Amino acid sequence: MKIVIIGASHGGLQAAVTLRKLNPQTEVILIEKRSEISFISSGIVLKMNQLVDELDDVRYFSLEELRKKGINVLLNAAVTKINSEEKMITYQNTHNKKYEMNYEKLILATGSNQFSTNLTLPSKEKVTVFKNYPSSVEVLEKLEKAKSISIVGGGYIGVELCDALKGKGKEIHLIESADSVLFRYVGKELSALIEQKIKDSGVKLHLNESVIGFSNIEEETFITNTTNEAIENEYVIVAVNARPDTTLVKDFLDLNANGTIRVNEHMQTSNPDIYALGDVISYPVSNSYRKSFIPLVNNVVRSATVAAMNALGHSMNYNKTQKTTATKIFGCYVSSTGLTEVEAKFEGMDVESVFLTLPCQLPYLQIKEDVHIKMVFEKGTHKLIGGQLMSEKDITQSINTLSLAINKETTLEELVSMDFYFNPGINHPMGVISRAAYEFLIEKLKE
Ligand SMILES: Cc1cc2nc3c(=O)[nH]c(=O)nc-3n(C[C@H](O)[C@H](O)[C@H](O)COP(=O)(O)OP(=O)(O)OC[C@H]3O[C@@H](n4cnc5c(N)ncnc54)[C@H](O)[C@@H]3O)c2cc1C
Structure with a gap:
């Protein structure tokens, strides 16, 4: 059996390793558009909290380890087209040279990108998001230099960043449009305790405030305009809304209303030879009537395991998520x-x-x-x-x-x-x- 996986992050890696463990005869090809694999997105926080020496260490698989497991990893290979009728994919290298490859089963692990639906980011140099290794290296360097930083989004990423940046002589602003931090995860009682700790640390907390734009962006100190005030800062991190990356398949696979790929409990898409997992799908949630987009690694690795099992003919259903x-x-x-x-x-x-x-x-x-x-x-x-x-x-x-x-x-x-x-x-x-x-x-x- 020849199985091609697109995307070599948490989901693609877990699927590839599981396929080879289940059946070492399976030909597994892992295709990744970037030049490296397996970076963990919160590496910046681990580095700033001195839990690791180097950002580059925050990975759980090396290329060599994967290759030793018999997984064929293609880097700098961006898949540009899927022909589901011919069961062929087209990918190109960094010089735009195109290649074709056939598959028997295809696994989509293209994940998500971080962007805010209603905010235009004016300059990547000054207002940015981070997720992969190259963007994290850049952001870490800027965070170390900037004297005043605004963080947009009071979810886990935003609050973890504030904690890592506190006490370093910088002016830190945390801007959240809701009336409490971490509201997707905890109730008002715990939010209030956490908000007090944020304020006690010297971080300026702006609740009930949405960022509406930026001005004086060409100046070293520029302005982040919120619905309430103008905040002066040298650097802005936007830590909001990840969105599924379905560019390759949105024209021929069934999608859910929230833009994720529709899968059954086996992680099979509307095309039975194509599976999808990780941040490109929605998950059934305990005590909820609807499936939801919940970009968490615990969901990613479980859905990848289920997809790999079923792709090799072992029937296994995805359990619900409690979004733990x-x-x-x-x-x-x-x-x-x-x-x-x-x-x-x-x-x-x-x-x-x-x-x-x-x-x-x-x-x-x-x-x-x-x-x-x-x-x-x-x-x-x-x-x-x-x-x-x-x-x-x-x-x-x-x-x-x-x-x-x-x-x-x-x-x-x-x-x-x-x-x-x-x-x-x-x-x-x-x-x-x-x-x-x-x-x-x-x-x-x-x-
Ligand atoms: C800053 C930050 C911190 C986080 N911290 C946590 C945490 O502490 N705990 C937690 O559970 N979750 C955390 N998350 C969420 C977690 O990172 C995601 O749920 C997870 O990365 C999703 O894994 P994935 O494999 O589905 O996709 P992704 O990690 O999004 O990876 C998709 C891969 O597919 C590749 N790709 C896409 N399109 C193509 C193509 N056309 N051709 C080839 N390759 C392609 C991409 O380059 C990428 O490597 C965090 C997210 C961020 C941004």
Whole structure:
């Protein structure tokens, strides 16, 4: 079997490796338009936080490793055309020389690009986005030099950047059009705690403000105009709205209304010999009626595994996503899974929630760490819909427990009586999840 994969980032790589593991006889050709592979987009943050020595280290596969696995990797090869009837692709090198290649199965892993739908970026030198290695090298250099920086978008990327840039003698502005940061992931209670940490760090936070344009762009210090004010800055990072890259296939494959490629639970497109995965597709979300565009690596690698399995004839369905995330910002671990209360209401669900601050350890220990926990339940069924955690102690694995609980439709009562470990030197009896569920249930039942 000859399988061609377009795109050698998280999704393409996972599919290629899985295909070769499943059947070493499979001919796997991985085609990538860039000159390098496997860079992790948040490398800038890791470098600024001194977790890695070099930006170039932030990769999980080298070309040599892939080639040792028998994967044929073509770099600087941009696919320009797919002829699905003849099962042929055309690609070109950097000198515009064209080549053709046939396939038996094709896997689309062309991912997403970052751009804002309503904002024209005036100059890449001064206002930019970053995702791949070359753009990250450029951005890192500019971030180090600039004395005043505006970051547009208060999602994970924007907040992580603020954290990495704080305390370096720079004036940092974080501009978010919504009324809270990380609103796609956490409710108002955790947002408020995070916003306070952002402000305490000296970052100037602008909520409820949209960027409408830029002026004096030719000056070293130019203006970012928001709906409320004119902010002086030397450099702007736009960390908003990724969009699926479907350029190659939008004319012959079925697309969803949000512009992603339509796939079934096997990641098969409207053409049975073409699979799609990663950031070019939408995902079924637990407790949601619609599939959504959720550009997260956890979805990418799972959909890639499913696509590879099915391309080789092993039937495997994609499980739902709870869009589980975690980060470390301003000295705290913040994690989330499932729907926020606002999202659940948008889905037409009648929900109730509990927000508590609980001690991680028993009182006799000198270490005193708290965890903020929020859980959202459906009224009536008491089914868990969403969960959010924030703590100085790393308890991020607990968010995976909550993700599993949501996926398996676990109820409030089941969480109270669930078996979780206790160790007197580490945690509290019941642990934070059962404990929060217990306090909420008692509150509901008490006379
Ligand atoms: C700054 C930043 C930080 C992020 N941090 C996180 C994080 O902490 N956790 C998380 O879960 N997610 C994170 N994400 C999201 C994550 O990076 C994406 O979900 C992921 O990269 C998508 O992987 P993918 O393989 O589907 O596509 P992409 O990574 O978008 O890669 C697609 C590949 O296809 C290639 N390609 C496209 N068209 C062609 C063509 N015609 N011919 C040949 N090659 C082509 C591209 O060059 C590219 O290499 C972050 C994103 C950004 C921008």
